[in-house]
Amino acid sequence: MKGRIHSIETCGAVDGPGLRYIVFTQGCPLRCKYCHNPDTWKLHDGKEADTEELITDIVKYKPFMNASNGGVTISGGEPFMQADFVRDLLIKCKKEGLHTAIDSSGHIALDKADPVLDYTDLVLLDIKCYNEDKFKNLTGVDLEPTLAFAKHLEERNIPIWVRYVYVPNLTDDAEDIENLAKFLTTLNNVERIDILPFHKMGEYKWEQLGYSYDLHDIQEPSIDATNTAKAIFEKYNLPVVG
Template identity: 65%
Template sequence: MKGRVHSIETCGTVDGPGIRFILFMQGCPLRCQYCHNPDTWESNGGEEMDTEELIKEIVKYKPYMASSGGGITISGGEPFLQLEFVTDLLKKCKKQGINTAVDTSGFISIEKVKPALDYLDLVLLDIKSFNPEIYKDLTGVPIDPTLKFAQYLNERNIPVWIRYVLVPNITDNLQDIENLAQFLTTLENVERIDILPFHKMGEFKWEELGYDYKLKDTLEPTQKSISDTQNVFKKYNLPIYGENV
């Protein structure tokens, strides 16, 4: 089974538990204003790879994964755009006893993605905003599929880590954050919430690709803004993760 891969990180430590083999897939239906990998957007980019050759490379790292409680994380782009490839690779990883995770926006068809979920131990779910208008403006797509996917993962009892990028004057509205927290209290499978402070490390890629980077004047969030956001989730006894918690 062949797919298009943007890049590989062999010893990642922030995209799931333990030491992880991270596969960044090519192609994404979202156009997030703060995206630091806009070079993953186009589906025909990257390098064509086969799941057979990939699994041979992945198993080389099994000792590191086993000793650290790690595994493989398939990220992007949006990995589920290449659903057959991702499902095949997840299946091969589970046969090898490797812990599996996918980092996704959740902008997918639940019916189509069901076979892949059979081989997943963890989903890293990116919720860009809980305000529908802001979400649409920020990403170019509606929020409803992501929220429905979150509820379906809860029905399947598949563990989830929520990722929330804190962008000043866009996603830092405390009422929107409180609404998100209230939604997350309805789910029983959320193991962790990561607040990811906005940064501009990918701005140069936008310039190289000739894209208009709308957040060039946006500053990183203050420590107070980060703490205020964390406190909203803490108020609802949600599993917030990170510094100064």
């Protein structure tokens, strides 16, 4: 089956457990102000890929993935925007005995997600902010679908690693972080929380694409700042990294 991808990383070490073969898909319904891959937004950009060709390449790295308890991660963009393509690739991965993960914003209809989740071992869930108004301002979409998706993953007993990008003046409010922590304590499938410090490595892409980048004046956070956020999650006995 054919789909459109942005790029491939063959030995990633931060997008799930162990060494990962990572497929970055095209298309995303969010327009996050800090996005470092805005060139993944448009579904019809990137390059065409076939799941048969992808799995042929993936199996070349099985020794490394097996030795490190790694696997395959589908990222983006938003993988669920090409649900049939992703599902077909994950089916092929499971036939090879590979661990599978999806990196998602959770902004997806549950009935569209479920056929893909049937072949998903782990979801890396990007919760951008827990404040509804700030979330909408930051991403251009509503928060509720992401929260509903998190609850649905719990119902399906699919583990999640929560990813929280810490952006000064946008996602650094202590009350918002505490409310997120409280929400996460209601779920029994949270294996890990990653605090990811904001960076500007993708700013040049915005300029190349002719997009207006609103965060020119935002500085990358200090270790003390991210440690303050980490302490809030730890207060609720959540497994936080960062």
